[in-house]
Amino acid sequence: MKNKGLLVVVSGPSGAGKGTICKRLLEKNNDIKISVSTTTRGARVGEVEGKNYFFVSKNEFQDMLKQDALLEYAKVYDNYYGTPKKYVLENLERGNDVLLEIDIVGALQVKEKFKDGVFIFILPPSLEELKNRIVGRGTESAKDIEKRYGCALEEIEQVIKYDYAVINDDIERATIDVEGIIKAEKCKVSRIHEDIKSIFY
Amino acid sequence: MKNKGLLVVVSGPSGAGKGTICKRLLEKNNDIKISVSTTTRGARVGEVEGKNYFFVSKNEFQDMLKQDALLEYAKVYDNYYGTPKKYVLENLERGNDVLLEIDIVGALQVKEKFKDGVFIFILPPSLEELKNRIVGRGTESAKDIEKRYGCALEEIEQVIKYDYAVINDDIERATIDVEGIIKAEKCKVSRIHEDIKSIFY
Numbered sequence: 001m002k003n004k005g006l007l008v009v010v011s012g013p014s015g016a017g018k019g020t021i022c023k024r025l026l027e028k029n030n031d032i033k034i035s036v037s038t039t040t041r042g043a044r045v046g047e048v049e050g051k052n053y054f055f056v057s058k059n060e061f062q063d064m065l066k067q068d069a070l071l072e073y074a075k076v077y078d079n080y081y082g083t084p085k086k087y088v089l090e091n092l093e094r095g096n097d098v099l100l101e102i103d104i105v106g107a108l109q110v111k112e113k114f115k116d117g118v119f120i121f122i123l124p125p126s127l128e129e130l131k132n133r134i135v136g137r138g139t140e141s142a143k144d145i146e147k148r149y150g151c152a153l154e155e156i157e158q159v160i161k162y163d164y165a166v167i168n169d170d171i172e173r174a175t176i177d178v179e180g181i182i183k184a185e186k187c188k189v190s191r192i193h194e195d196i197k198s199i200f201y
Numbered sequence: 202m203k204n205k206g207l208l209v210v211v212s213g214p215s216g217a218g219k220g221t222i223c224k225r226l227l228e229k230n231n232d233i234k235i236s237v238s239t240t241t242r243g244a245r246v247g248e249v250e251g252k253n254y255f256f257v258s259k260n261e262f263q264d265m266l267k268q269d270a271l272l273e274y275a276k277v278y279d280n281y282y283g284t285p286k287k288y289v290l291e292n293l294e295r296g297n298d299v300l301l302e303i304d305i306v307g308a309l310q311v312k313e314k315f316k317d318g319v320f321i322f323i324l325p326p327s328l329e330e331l332k333n334r335i336v337g338r339g340t341e342s343a344k345d346i347e348k349r350y351g352c353a354l355e356e357i358e359q360v361i362k363y364d365y366a367v368i369n370d371d372i373e374r375a376t377i378d379v380e381g382i383i384k385a386e387k388c389k390v391s392r393i394h395e396d397i398k399s400i401f402y
Binding site for chain 1: 321322324327328354357358360361363364365366367377378380381382383384385386388389390393394397400401402
């Protein structure tokens with residue numbers, strides 16, 4: 001049975017570890033395609049065009065918006081970030097699973113358009129651990145840490161809008177949960193009933 | 202987070218291989234409890250009380266029915282078969298996952314009572330393979346084989362009433378699918394939202 005690919009959206013507050021889980025998931029499953037975001041901010045040292053981001057001018061970004069070429073977008077400070085629609089749609093059509101690692105606002109925009117997507121929220125194991133992880137970055141002032149922590153708490157309440165929540169107490173275990181979710185979704189009768197009918201009745 | 206256990210119902214037509222998958226699942230996951238059916242038929246050579254079945258008299262079975270002590274039951278030829286409720290409920294309450302390997306009629310009875318159960322239908326990979334497997338038992342007449350095959354085809358149409366369908370083209374792969382489904386169900390926000398709230402907000 002060759003179906004359309006699965007759109008897997010992995011999201012969650014900063015400090016939950018969604019980036020690390022997605023990295024591990026891609027290492028273990030090289031048939032999953034990762035969607036690369038586009039941004040108007042300049043490339044940082046070491047960032048590679050087409051790998052970390054597609055870097056575009058503000059005019060180019062505006063053109064993409066006008067052409068409805070983005071699945072979701074957000075403005076952060078003075079820069080725009082978005083998910084190009086073409087790559088995602090083409091891969092899903094070819095039967096490839098596509099992974100989006102995006103923030104909560106973006107994920108909820110995608111959910112409006114892709115009812116069939118699978119929406120996974122990554123949670124830290126506890127409030128204490130969340131704070132440790134935010135502090136652990138070591139790059140921010142006490143005030144910034146408090147702000148980031150407060151935002152994370154507010155964001156966690158959005159979990160109710162997601163299909164699944166994975167507690168990231170251990171990267172390997174959490175990655176296995178995400179893999180299980182992908183396998184389970186591909187076994188849902190609501191997704192594969194037409195195929196079953198075509199084989200058996 | 203310690204939740205109630207998951208009731209996992211594995212069902213499907215004869216020849217699909219549900220028994221083999223359940224056996225493999227239990228070998229790999231010794232924390233899953235298997236529910237043992239009760240029956241009024243006599244024990245066959247090698248069958249062990251409490252392992253293969255709980256063997257009871259027709260009177261005892263009728264008493265269980267009167268006491269609403271069975272989750273589901275069926276009469277096959279002259280004998281009754283049923284799933285004792287107590288073992289299942291007690292284990293779920295303790296947080297243990299309970300596996301029921303039962304036929305389609307029984308599974309649909311359980312579904313009426315356990316909206317929270319997870320209902321998995323095991324499918325053969327093709328019609329041809331289904332027929333091969335039924336013939337392969339080598340114990341039945343051509344007429345019995347035709348009858349069993351016809352029943353299996355009718356039963357497969359019941360897949361629409363299940364949550365998941367797992368194609369049994371390979372025991373190991375199919376078992377991994379079932380394990381994925383169990384993991385995914387435990388990550389469903391609809392199941393664990395209260396726990397998430399109690400930790401984070």
